[in-house]
Amino acid sequence: MPYSSMHNASRLTIAYLLSAGVLLGGAIEATAQSREVMIGEYPAHTVGSDTASVTVTEFASLTCSHCASFHESIYPDLKKHYIDTGKIRFEIVEVYFDQYGLIAAVVARCGGPEKYFDLVELILAKQTEWSHQPTGRELVERLASIARSLGMSNTQLNQCLRDEEKVSVLTRESDRLVSKHNIRGTPSFVIEGKTYTNMGYDEFASILDKALN
Numbered sequence: 001m002p003y004s005s006m007h008n009a010s011r012l013t014i015a016y017l018l019s020a021g022v023l024l025g026g027a028i029e030a031t032a033q034s035r036e037v038m039i040g041e042y043p044a045h046t047v048g049s050d051t052a053s054v055t056v057t058e059f060a061s062l063t064c065s066h067c068a069s070f071h072e073s074i075y076p077d078l079k080k081h082y083i084d085t086g087k088i089r090f091e092i093v094e095v096y097f098d099q100y101g102l103i104a105a106v107v108a109r110c111g112g113p114e115k116y117f118d119l120v121e122l123i124l125a126k127q128t129e130w131s132h133q134p135t136g137r138e139l140v141e142r143l144a145s146i147a148r149s150l151g152m153s154n155t156q157l158n159q160c161l162r163d164e165e166k167v168s169v170l171t172r173e174s175d176r177l178v179s180k181h182n183i184r185g186t187p188s189f190v191i192e193g194k195t196y197t198n199m200g201y202d203e204f205a206s207i208l209d210k211a212l213n
Contacts, residue, residue, distance in 0.1 A: 042169075078201070081205070110152055
């Protein structure tokens with residue numbers, strides 16, 4: 001998906017969320033572990049060993065169908081062969097093409113670092129179920145349902161969705177990193193300081209193997 005900056009995204013999205021009204025008010029426990037890391041002032045989330053010699057940064061939009069495809073068909077193999085084995089550290093920088101993607105990203109962060117990747121995977125897997133909703137209320141309700149399936153409460157969701165200061169930081173710092181790394185579309189990947197566009201698993205593995213050797 002080609003990139004274009006979201007100007008005034010923070011102010012517009014908070015107003016949009018508030019107009020959606022209060023969210024809906026037994027859960028599956030999340031299993032994937034992740035941590036928050038600061039890239040400048042941007043709070044990214046990462047999985048993998050802190051001592052890994054190679055870091056892969058994915059620039060992703062939660063409304064991007066190519067990102068959903070990557071996380072369905074390629075990321076599981078990267079996780080199995082490179083992340084879980086401690087070879088690489090994998091982190092995500094969210095790119096906000098539109099309000100829907102920004103709201104989804106905020107929801108993904110509502111459970112804290114330990115649930116972030118689980119929520120991202122579920123939100124992307126169910127992308128077609130929420131990403132084309134006609135109203136803000138319907139969008140928030142569907143995303144809230146996904147979050148609640150991983151143990152989120154309505155209190156948590158309402159609190160983080162209305163954190164205007166955090167949304168402002170996310171949009172500002174995401175735009176800064178997108179510009180710094182010359183991101184033109186999603187998903188894109190920064191590996192050892194070099195930016196790559198979307199690719200298949202074999203090409204990805206070849207690049208990682210060279211970086212690791």
